[in-house]
Amino acid sequence: MTLDSSWHNRATRNRSGIRWVVAHHQEAQALIQWFQMKVLIQSDPYTVYTDDSGTHYLILSGQGRLAAAAATAFLYAYTASDRSTAWINFGTAGHSHLPLGQLVLANRIVEQQTAKIWYPSLVFSTTIQSSGLICSSKIETTYTEEALYDMESAGFYNSAARFTSHELVHCLKIVSDNRESTASIVRAHGVMEELESMRPAIGTFVDQLLELSRQESVRLMPPREFQAFIQQWKFSVTQRHQLASLLRQWESMAIEQTAFSALSRLDLSGKAVLATLSQLLHQHAYHLPRP
Amino acid sequence: MIEQIYLETEIADHPDAKRLQKRFPKAAVIPCTRYSEVFNRHAQNFRLQKRKPALILARKHVNHVLPTPPGYGIGGQHNYYFSHMLNCLYDCRYCFLQGMFRSANYLLFLNFEDFMLSIEQTIHRHRNEEVYFFSGYDCDSLALEGLTHFAERFLPFFKQHPQAFLELRTKSVCTAPFMQLEPIANVVIAYSLSPAQVAIEQEHGAPPIAARLSAMKQLAKMGWKIGLRFDPIIYHAKFKDRYAELFRNVFDGLDHAAVHSVSFGPMRFPKPMHDSIVKLYPQEKLFAAPLQLKNGMVSYPSMIEAEMMRYCKQALQQYVTADCFWGCLPEDTLK
Numbered sequence: 001m002t003l004d005s006s007w008h009n010r011a012t013r014n015r016s017g018i019r020w021v022v023a024h025h026q027e028a029q030a031l032i033q034w035f036q037m038k039v040l041i042q043s044d045p046y047t048v049y050t051d052d053s054g055t056h057y058l059i060l061s062g063q064g065r066l067a068a069a070a071a072t073a074f075l076y077a078y079t080a081s082d083r084s085t086a087w088i089n090f091g092t093a094g095h096s097h098l099p100l101g102q103l104v105l106a107n108r109i110v111e112q113q114t115a116k117i118w119y120p121s122l123v124f125s126t127t128i129q130s131s132g133l134i135c136s137s138k139i140e141t142t143y144t145e146e147a148l149y150d151m152e153s154a155g156f157y158n159s160a161a162r163f164t165s166h167e168l169v170h171c172l173k174i175v176s177d178n179r180e181s182t183a184s185i186v187r188a189h190g191v192m193e194e195l196e197s198m199r200p201a202i203g204t205f206v207d208q209l210l211e212l213s214r215q216e217s218v219r220l221m222p223p224r225e226f227q228a229f230i231q232q233w234k235f236s237v238t239q240r241h242q243l244a245s246l247l248r249q250w251e252s253m254a255i256e257q258t259a260f261s262a263l264s265r266l267d268l269s270g271k272a273v274l275a276t277l278s279q280l281l282h283q284h285a286y287h288l289p290r291p
Numbered sequence: 292m293i294e295q296i297y298l299e300t301e302i303a304d305h306p307d308a309k310r311l312q313k314r315f316p317k318a319a320v321i322p323c324t325r326y327s328e329v330f331n332r333h334a335q336n337f338r339l340q341k342r343k344p345a346l347i348l349a350r351k352h353v354n355h356v357l358p359t360p361p362g363y364g365i366g367g368q369h370n371y372y373f374s375h376m377l378n379c380l381y382d383c384r385y386c387f388l389q390g391m392f393r394s395a396n397y398l399l400f401l402n403f404e405d406f407m408l409s410i411e412q413t414i415h416r417h418r419n420e421e422v423y424f425f426s427g428y429d430c431d432s433l434a435l436e437g438l439t440h441f442a443e444r445f446l447p448f449f450k451q452h453p454q455a456f457l458e459l460r461t462k463s464v465c466t467a468p469f470m471q472l473e474p475i476a477n478v479v480i481a482y483s484l485s486p487a488q489v490a491i492e493q494e495h496g497a498p499p500i501a502a503r504l505s506a507m508k509q510l511a512k513m514g515w516k517i518g519l520r521f522d523p524i525i526y527h528a529k530f531k532d533r534y535a536e537l538f539r540n541v542f543d544g545l546d547h548a549a550v551h552s553v554s555f556g557p558m559r560f561p562k563p564m565h566d567s568i569v570k571l572y573p574q575e576k577l578f579a580a581p582l583q584l585k586n587g588m589v590s591y592p593s594m595i596e597a598e599m600m601r602y603c604k605q606a607l608q609q610y611v612t613a614d615c616f617w618g619c620l621p622e623d624t625l626k
Contacts, residue, residue, distance in 0.1 A: 165335055167336050
């Protein structure tokens with residue numbers, strides 16, 4: 001395994017962002033170029049790319065839903081992702097009649113083998129057309145339903161939706177085959193080479209998803225003074241939750257003095273710190289913020 | 292603007308399903324077998340969904356009409372509620388819906404005829420007695436009237452059943468369904484009202500108080516019965532001044548005879564709902580208020596609660612007699 005530890009540090013630092021799961025290098029090339037990603041791990045066990053800021057990570061999963069599920073889980077653990085991290089499965093797909101090269105967002109994913117269904121939740125506007133997506137275990141050639149066909153989405157989605165909410169998990173597909181032009185590697189490569197025209201639509205989609213991810217990251221962030229408190233005093237796990245809650249209240253109340261400075265000189269147990277903090281909070285008049 | 296419609300296959304041929312698809316021709320229509328696949332699933336983020344809710348069109352199979360929680364009412368012996376829709380156009384930070392439902396999508400039950408049948412059956416069970424039906428418990432009764440046509444359909448229905456009262460609870464300024472009709476004696480249009488500053492800060496997306504009051508007074512002038520709902524009352528350092536100002540504005544130019552009932556109650560949540568909402572909005576100042584857990588409910592400390600209730604009751608008695616005060620507050624603080 002080729003592993004640059006400084007890159008790994010960056011990975012663990014930036015939990016918001018997008019994790020891309022792509023089956024083949026050919027499908028990933030445009031993304032790697034647009035987001036200026038470099039190789040982070042080479043081939044063992046996966047090839048993973050990332051950008052300088054650690055906003056984007058991309059893993060080459062290989063073909064099939066099990067491979068996609070495993071790669072998604074690996075990327076989650078490797079990049080120390082959390083519930084604010086967004087996930088995209090990107091790649092080619094077949095469709096009964098949509099033209100080759102059409103960019104499509106999945107709004108319903110059906111695992112053909114099990115009939116299990118997932119519904120990605122779109123919470124922003126996009127110009128990208130949406131469609132159902134059927135994940136089959138073999139290359140589709142009959143296109144019986146008016147839907148996209150691929151081989152990875154169900155594995156990816158099932159895995160990624162365990163790590164975050166449905167609003168942050170999406171499948172973006174480029175139509176590479178249809179009833180008129182059945183699947184072939186050459187055709188899929190040709191479609192991916194013409195991705196440049198879709199860059200604005202994909203870019204806008206990615207920006208909006210990133211914004212959601214950032215907002216979630218802020219929501220999940222511990223209060224500003226939390227670290228200082230747990231370094232100074234001992235708290236049980238339950239007490240840490242109570243502390244976080246009280247410190248958030250302190251922040252919300254916009255009290256001028258920091259909570260830490262109000263207590264730092266006191267030699268208290270964790271329990272007493274919580275009680276004192278609570279008392280101090282209740283001494284402040286509760287004003288609504290100004291409109 | 293609705294951009295995604297989840298459509299139960301069972302109800303796909305319902306005329307309103309077709310009407311709503313026509314209304315949003317650009318919306319992606321996503322089939323589902325049961326609404327619960329989308330609405331009740333795990334790992335949904337209510338806060339994110341609230342940015343752009345989808346519309347779910349479904350059939351409600353059971354429990355069309357349910358008894359209200361104990362103590363909830365506006366003077367009737369028999370109180371029931373029904374919800375043609377789950378979730379609300381507005382995004383009020385104190386709303387319990389955000390802690391109750393996993394999804395913020397608008398779930399609209401299209402089978403109004405089944406609700407009406409259940410209401411009729413309930414009325415029959417209480418033959419010769421007044422029965423109260425509350426709408427607006429799980430949604431705003433009128434905010435999405437343009438889509439749902441709920442009031443348009445239910446007003447004539449309740450007109451045929453004079454012993455059954457309908458309360459439509461709303462923050463909207465929708466008056467259209469009432470303008471075309473003669474006032475119906477057994478229909479109460481109940482407005483949820485807060486001081487202007489509280490509304491601006493906490494009732495995101497809801498019409499300004501001045502607009503609500505204007506719509507309310509217009510309907511009162513026409514002869515419709517009005518309910519005044521000061522619930523929840525939000526505690527803050529200037530609450531007395533602000534609620535006094537609100538009451539002045541409410542009753543200024545309002546024919547007092549049009550007021551059917553007044554209810555008021557302090558902000559409170561069942562603990563699991565409170566915890567869910569705080570997780571969604573951990574930085575929200577509303578929840579930094581001095582709240583306490585009492586008997587499974589998170590609410591203001593008893594002293595603050597009692598002070599708010601006493602003050603509001605006293606202030607409201609300048610305008611209306613105490614016999615039209617109802618519900619929404621702990622019994623002991625009313626007395």
